[in-house]
Amino acid sequence: xxxxxxxxxxxxAPQVIRRRRKPLPTRLYKVFRxxxxxxxxxxxxxxxxxxxxxxxxxxxxxxDTAKALIFSPTGENxxxxxxxxxxxxxxxxxxxVAFVSTALSIVLGVPAAYAMSRFTMHRSALVxxxxxxxxxxxxLVPWYYVFSNLRMVGKFEVLILSHMFVALPLIVYIMMSYxxxxxxxxxxxAQVDGLTPIGAFRLITLPLAVSGIATAGILSFIFSWNNFxxxxxxxxxxxxxLPVAIFDFVSYASIDWGGxxxxxxxxxxxxxxxxxxTQKYIVSGLTAGATKG
Amino acid sequence: xxVMNAPGSAPARSAGRPPSMGxxxxxxxxxxxxxxxxxxxMIFVGVLxxxxxxxxxxxxxxxxxxxxxxxxxxxxxxxxxxVLTDTExxxxxxxxxxxxxxxxxxxxxxxxxxxxxxxxxxxxxxxxVRVAILLPLVATPVAVGxxxxxxxxxxIGFANQLLGMVGIPPxxxxxxxxxxxxxxxxxxxxxxxxxxxxxxxxxxxSLSDEPDEAARVDGANSFQRFFLITLPLMMPTVVVAILLRGIDALxxxxxxxxxxxxxxxxxxEVETLNVYAYGLSFDYNQYGLSSAVLIxxxxxxxxxxxxxxxxxxxxxK
Numbered sequence: 063x064x065x066x067x068x069x070x071x072x073x074x075a076p077q078v079i080r081r082r083r084k085p086l087p088t089r090l091y092k093v094f095r096x097x098x099x100x101x102x103x104x105x106x107x108x109x110x111x112x113x114x115x116x117x118x119x120x121x122x123x124x125x126d127t128a129k130a131l132i133f134s135p136t137g138e139n140x141x142x143x144x145x146x147x148x149x150x151x152x153x154x155x156x157x158x159v160a161f162v163s164t165a166l167s168i169v170l171g172v173p174a175a176y177a178m179s180r181f182t183m184h185r186s187a188l189v190x191x192x193x194x195x196x197x198x199x200x201x202l203v204p205w206y207y208v209f210s211n212l213r214m215v216g217k218f219e220v221l222i223l224s225h226m227f228v229a230l231p232l233i234v235y236i237m238m239s240y241x242x243x244x245x246x247x248x249x250x251x252a253q254v255d256g257l258t259p260i261g262a263f264r265l266i267t268l269p270l271a272v273s274g275i276a277t278a279g280i281l282s283f284i285f286s287w288n289n290f291x292x293x294x295x296x297x298x299x300x301x302x303x304l305p306v307a308i309f310d311f312v313s314y315a316s317i318d319w320g321g322x323x324x325x326x327x328x329x330x331x332x333x334x335x336x337x338x339x340t341q342k343y344i345v346s347g348l349t350a351g352a353t354k355g
Numbered sequence: 356x357x358v359m360n361a362p363g364s365a366p367a368r369s370a371g372r373p374p375s376m377g378x379x380x381x382x383x384x385x386x387x388x389x390x391x392x393x394x395x396x397m398i399f400v401g402v403l404x405x406x407x408x409x410x411x412x413x414x415x416x417x418x419x420x421x422x423x424x425x426x427x428x429x430x431x432x433x434x435x436x437x438v439l440t441d442t443e444x445x446x447x448x449x450x451x452x453x454x455x456x457x458x459x460x461x462x463x464x465x466x467x468x469x470x471x472x473x474x475x476x477x478x479x480x481x482x483x484v485r486v487a488i489l490l491p492l493v494a495t496p497v498a499v500g501x502x503x504x505x506x507x508x509x510x511i512g513f514a515n516q517l518l519g520m521v522g523i524p525p526x527x528x529x530x531x532x533x534x535x536x537x538x539x540x541x542x543x544x545x546x547x548x549x550x551x552x553x554x555x556x557x558x559x560x561s562l563s564d565e566p567d568e569a570a571r572v573d574g575a576n577s578f579q580r581f582f583l584i585t586l587p588l589m590m591p592t593v594v595v596a597i598l599l600r601g602i603d604a605l606x607x608x609x610x611x612x613x614x615x616x617x618x619x620x621x622x623x624e625v626e627t628l629n630v631y632a633y634g635l636s637f638d639y640n641q642y643g644l645s646s647a648v649l650i651x652x653x654x655x656x657x658x659x660x661x662x663x664x665x666x667x668x669x670x671x672k
Contacts, residue, residue, distance in 0.1 A: 098473055099480075103487040109545065110490060112513055113502040125511050174396035181389045190400050195656060196408070197606045199632045200649040203414070203642055204407035227403050230396060258385045288495045290609045295637060305497040305609075319505055326498035337493040344489065348550060349557035352595045
């Protein structure tokens with residue numbers, strides 16, 4: 063991608079001017095577009111807004127159609143979630159598992175992605191990416207067997223290990239396409255100047271890859287935070303993560319809707335705040351490698 | 356996936372061997388850095404995959420049940436026979452898995468393309484729309500499932516209140532035999548269409564303008580330009596989006612479990628292969644049988660991926 067052929071270089075100048083064309087002319091289209099965009103935004107945001115509203119309602123108000131939008135908000139649900147159900151522990155668990163599994167995956171994944179990109183080890187890369195394809199259930203039974211024999215189910219180590227399984231392939235995938243786009247020449251000239259290949263990787267390429275690593279790290283943190291199935295089976299009462307803890311508000315007989323919506327909001331809000339501040343990284347991570355065809 | 360045909364970056368072996376530093380280990384490490392870098396990650400994933408997969412394959416040939424530690428007998432292909440002749444749960448689950456994935460994918464790609472086209476050219480308030488698109492994507496799937504469970508609740512849900520305003524009788528949504536699968540597809544579309552939008556938008560922005568411009572000069576209207584120029588050029592990106600999204604849609608679990616599991620009634624209406632296998636393993640402890648289901652499920656996934664990559668290759672040519 064980075065190799066510029068002569069024809070591309072000469073075409074570069076007019077491209078800058080042409081990149082964004084004038085919008086389509088007709089007024090009708092403009093009106094249509096505004097309406098369509100409003101519908102899209104409403105469709106995406108309204109359900110979340112509804113969840114937020116319900117989390118401030120009493121269970122009586124949730125049942126009352128007349129109080130759909132106008133009601134007297136209460137913080138009772140949040141007090142219930144955070145204090146009586148001790149969600150601070152689950153928040154810490156989720157954070158710890160996501161953070162450590164992301165950090166370890168970066169340590170393992172970034173050098174691997176570098177080697178796979180530089181030496182075009184596509185078959186090796188497929189091994190790692192297989193982890194994206196295999197349904198998690200098929201791994202859970204054997205994992206559960208081994209870890210329960212080792213008396214390790216319910217320990218952080220096991221949860222972190224299982225979440226690394228989600229994070230590592232993601233990081234390798236994103237970083238491979240990032241390294242593909244970094245010019246090789248810089249490293250080569252550093253080697254000519256006397257650096258060893260590993261030295262060139264450490265001192266030249268790695269600093270250049272920081273924003274790519276940030277992208278991969280943020281995305282892997284989000285996926286680990288949201289992961290549910292592995293924690294459902296492999297976490298214990300002390301290591302329960304937020305997505306699993308939500309189910310405390312659901313019993314076979316009845317559902318504490320207010321509490322449930324407050325719990326759902328508590329899980330979602332931190333990750334959304336992170337996402338809003340790191341928007342551009344998330345978008346570039348999610349679309350990594352997608353447009354190369 | 357781009358791995359298969361990423362631009363070939365040849366290794367720079369020819370660069371003059373630098374003066375050795377730090378003795379033998381450093382030289383050795385530099386010479387073998389290819390595997391030194393790649394091996395740890397590969398071993399990690401390999402051990403966590405290969406061994407469990409081999410075990411699942413073995414379990415699928417035994418009568419393992421009750422406890423993971425119980426003694427088991429080798430029974431050959433009997434589990435597969437049981438599963439493949441099971442028209443009550445297995446085949447309907449296959450059907451649901453495929454229709455869930457198929458319908459969700461079609462909706463997501465069509466809607467995604469529409470929205471991506473809306474966002475293609477700059478406009479005021481672009482920032483806000485981008486935020487809205489990101490929100491469902493990062494929201495925790497289980498929380499999202501719970502949110503929809505409230506909205507689609509037959510008695511107190513907003514969905515039925517909305518229907519009531521226009522005089523349509525309340526629907527059972529998630530609990531109905533005919534409506535449950537459709538409702539969960541709707542949830543999947545809500546959460547993952549934004550992902551398709553982002554991928555397609557990235558594809559659209561990287562398109563060269565020349566063919567489109569030429570067609571405009573030749574007097575093609577916007578529909579002709581879209582269907583004859585933009586869409587064909589976008590096909591490789593569309594296939595990538597389908598591939599990435601399809602793998603995850605086939606494996607959908609979180610939303611189904613959140614809306615149906617634990618107190619939400621039986622899974623029966625939305626039981627996909629993933630949910631079926633999970634239930635067999637962790638609710639009924641039928642490890643042998645569930646392993647057979649999983650091996651078949653895995654073959655379905657590999658098969659559909661293979662078909663799509665073939666299609667992708669054909670498209671790229």
